[in-house]
Amino acid sequence: MKRYEMPPSFRLKIDRDLCVACKRCTDECGFGVLSYDHEAGRIKAEHARCVACHRCMVYCPQSAITVEADTHAYQQSAAWPVHLREQVYRQAATGGILLTAMGNAMQYESIFDRLVLDACQVTNPSIDPLREPMELRTYLGSRPDSLEFEQEGGYRLKTEVPPQIRLETPVLFSAMSLGALSLPVHKSLATAARTAGTFLNTGEGGLHEDLYPYAENIIVQVASGRFGVFDKYLRAAAAIEIKIGQGAKPGIGGHLPGEKVGDEVAATRMIPAGTDALSPAPHHDIYSIEDLRQLVFALKESVEYSKPISVKIAAVHNIAAIACGVARAGADIIQIDGFRGSTGAAPTIIRDHVGIPIEIAIAVVDQRLREEGLRNRVSLVAGGSIRSSADLAKAIALGADACAIGTAALIALGCRVCMKCYTGNCSWGITSQRPELYGRIDPHEGAERLVNLLRGWSLELKEILGACGVNSIESLRGSRMRLRGIGLDAQTLEILGVSAAGASC
Amino acid sequence: MKTIIDATSLHYRHLNENLRKALAAGATDITVKGVRGQRYICAGFTAERPASLTIEGIPGNDLAAFMNAPLTIRVKGNTQDGVANTMNEGKIVIEGDAGDVSGYSMRGGKLFIGGNAGYRVGIHAKAYRDRAATVVVAGSAQDFFGEYMAGGIMAILGLDRLAGQPIVGSFCATGMHGGTIFIREHIDPRIVGKEAAISELSEGDWRELGVLLDEFATDLARDLSHLNKSEFIKIEPVSGRPYGRLYAY
Incomplete structure (x- = not known):
């Protein structure tokens, strides 16, 4: 051979x-x-x-x-790029599904990179964020359709407001499981989330017992394999997320190979060590929006309506209608993961060829939710290729309430995006379950680096807001007139609800 | 202490509130009358003390979903779908039939079904440390029984079937990678997923199943003394890693 x-x-x-x-x-x-x-x-x-x-x-x-x-x-051939030739060699040798990790590696054009932000000049003064307070605090959860107040002896809110979670900056850490990641990375993320006033998402791997003290800053996931899901897990968390899909692999399940299921991972997922952790493609109790509603309310009932329920879906062609269904199913938060979203392991062919960009998904979902009068009922979280505070600002201007970052957080911990997470050999100790490798991550140092990243992005976001002449992230949210497109075709601009650069308001 | 709750016209949220209050007050023997399809009964319940709960009527979907409590729930009738969904602890005895996706991803406790079971029962049933999902069906079960099963023990006895009603539907144990299924019929291997294999029961298997059948017989007041080892087959996974060779690294 x-x-x-x-x-x-x-x-x-x-x-x-x-x-x-x-x-x-x-x-x-x-x-x-x-x-x-x-x-x-x-x-x-x-x-x-x-x-x-x-x-x-x-x-x-x-x-x-x-x-x-x-x-x-x-030998050069535009028809046969080198990576495709090499894929054929690998498959001819193995007969298997090509496995990869991280996000879509194809050269689809980034829409974020074709959008530019607005700023004030003369007619409307910009605001100096170094002097003026800038509000980045964000609440995620369902808002009532209207508010009623009692007037006797001062005003008092009469309407029962559904549970919310509070973010000090509109960025969360994406769902990444213990198993995909090592325990010191989870500890780094949890410590950082607490310090920065945001949230870690467990992914579908359960919550390690060392992380229960951080539960106020943790969103726990319930996925098709229901790994590590039990009463304490559901009750401890700040919010519960039902994972339907993931941007890197919409429509398919996940297999955590037995080699990565060591004692810690096994105990957290509540499965025997060394066995494969198989997450079926769909939840087999969810075949419709009505079924999803049933799980949403089974969870709400289980935690006595004390915390918001999020539903994570991958951005696919019919995302606007799907998201409306999810909103009607009773979700308080919808997390949408674009086709550049990352993964610890996925078939290359799915990662690179399935789904749509997050920019498009956010715009169409926000628009449709507004049209159907549902926008206040759900918060929208955008994930899948949020690479900088500029992407963050653009996603929020397109209609997201907050963004989730996965790859950016891992890069902060040393990740070089080598796309070999599934091998368990990560030299940086980020995605390895080998003690000699994951011991390289110092959770205190890791947390500090993550907090630094969030601080840097938050400061930049404040600069962006100030330049736009607004003093609150709320004023940028869904404010598409603050965006202009460069080199985007007319239909894409129309779908995005954004004008071309040069068009006036 | 005997407690009676009338569920007539009671929304599931209020029914559960009443149940939680009764359990917190130390009730150990609760009867809920007039249940007409209320969903999520006992969903997510935890309890310090064992207690028994008798449900008169038809509970709705997701009875005892996510439950993690030493409760014994007896249903004097049929149940709808999703009984014991992701249940961790507890015992459900259904005197009638159980609907689809019962025992989905159950990790502990027992689900005894006195009649027949619907489709997709016991998908992704699990076991962990001293916990194991345990499901016994007196009659028959439909397609996808024990699909993706990762642990625990499930049995179908095939009693009281209508003429022509198969003991189990197709795609039984597809993707199975843990646990054991016992079926009281030498079924056609073609209806069993290729990740699982059929074999005869060992003496040890028969003893283990016997203990379970005794408990089932007592709970459902049935005489199962006529059942014998040779009638049963056992289904177990071929490998704990059915998809280990699927990928090119």
Whole structure:
């Protein structure tokens, strides 16, 4: 079979003048690329295993290692991009479904990158966020259709307001399970969520007992496998999310391989160690909006209506109608995950080819909910490629109440987006269940980096608001006239509800 | 202490509030009369003390969903869909038939069905440490029985069936990767998912099933002494990793 093998994608250059053969790199690499050659008395590299995660390069005390893209040439063909040829080689060798991780890697154009924000000039003064208070606080949950007050002896709210969760900045951490992520990463996210006044989402892997003290800042997920779902889990959380779909793999389930189900993961998911954790594609008790409503209310009843119920769906073609159904099913929060949303493991073919962009999904869902008089009943959370505070501001202007970040949070912890989460070999310890690897994440340091990221984005968001002449995130929400499109076709602009750059108000 | 709750015209939310109050006040023997399809009865209930609850009438969907309490619920009639959905602890004895998706993702406790069961029963049933989903059906069950089953024990006895009514529908145990199913008929292997295999019961299996059948017989006042080991087959997963070879890494 050797003659069919592909050349390595990356090549490690070791500067032999600098290298002192301290073997640090051999410990740092989770993929077994580097080893010490006793005969030659020097470090050797098995380039084919390298995933360009940079761990060896960053941690080499001599800065002797460089990771380079292998420059091997293929005969050029626009019809056969190299990655497609390499997929065929891999499948011809294995006969399997190609597995990958992280978000859509295809070159679909980003709509965020084709949208620009507004700012004030002369006729309407901008606001200086360094001097004026800027309100980023966001509440997620259902709002009553109207408010009634009692007037006797001062005003008092008479209407019963459904439960809400309070975010100090309109960013949550996306659903990422213990299993996909390591425990120190979950601890980092939980600590950061508490410090920054936002929320961690457990994903479908249950809540580790060490994280119960953080439950006020945790959204727990109920997915088709119902892993780790029991009364304490439901009662402890700030909110409960029913996972229907995920942007990276709409319509398909998940298989956490037995190798990643160690003792901690097994105890948290409440399954025997070493067995596969199989999440069926659909919830087999949900085949319709009516069935979804049944689960929403079974959960509400179970926690005595004390917390909002969120429903996470992937952005697909008919998302506006689906989201309206979800709102009518009684969801308090709808989380929509765009087609660039990440995953710990998904078939490449699904990740790269299924679903629609989050920008489009948010715009059409917000619009349809308004038309049907449902917008106040649900909060909208957008996820799947929120890469900067600019994306955040644009998503909110398109109609989102808040955004969820997954990949950005992992990058803050060192992730290089090597897309090998499913192997369990993550050299940064982010997605590995191997103690020698996940021990590299210090939850305190991790939390600090995440809080820094959220602080930086929040400050930038305040600058954006100030430039727009508003002093509250609420004033930007759904305010599409603050956006203009560049190079987007007329139909896309119409769907987005955004004018082309140059059009006046 | 005997407590009677009249559920006539009571919304499920108020019925559950009354039940929670009664349990908190120390009631150990509760009868709910006049149940007419109220959903979510005992959903998410927890309780310190064991108690028994008798339901007269037809409870609606999701009876005892997410329940995690040492309650024994006896239904003097049929139930609708989703009984014991994701239940962790408790015992449900249904004197009549149970609807679809009963025992979905159940992780602990017992579900005894005195009549027949609907479609998709016991999907993703689980076991964890000292807990194991346990489901016994006196009559027959429809398609997808024990699909994706990950643990626990389920049995179908095939009693009192109408002529031509199969003991279990198609796609039984599809995607099964844990637990055990016992069926009192040597069924056509083609109706069983390819991830599972049929075998004879060992003496140990028969003893384990016997203990369960004794409890079932007592709870439902049935004489099951005529059942014998050779009538049964056992279905178990071929592998704990049915999809291990599905992917190219």
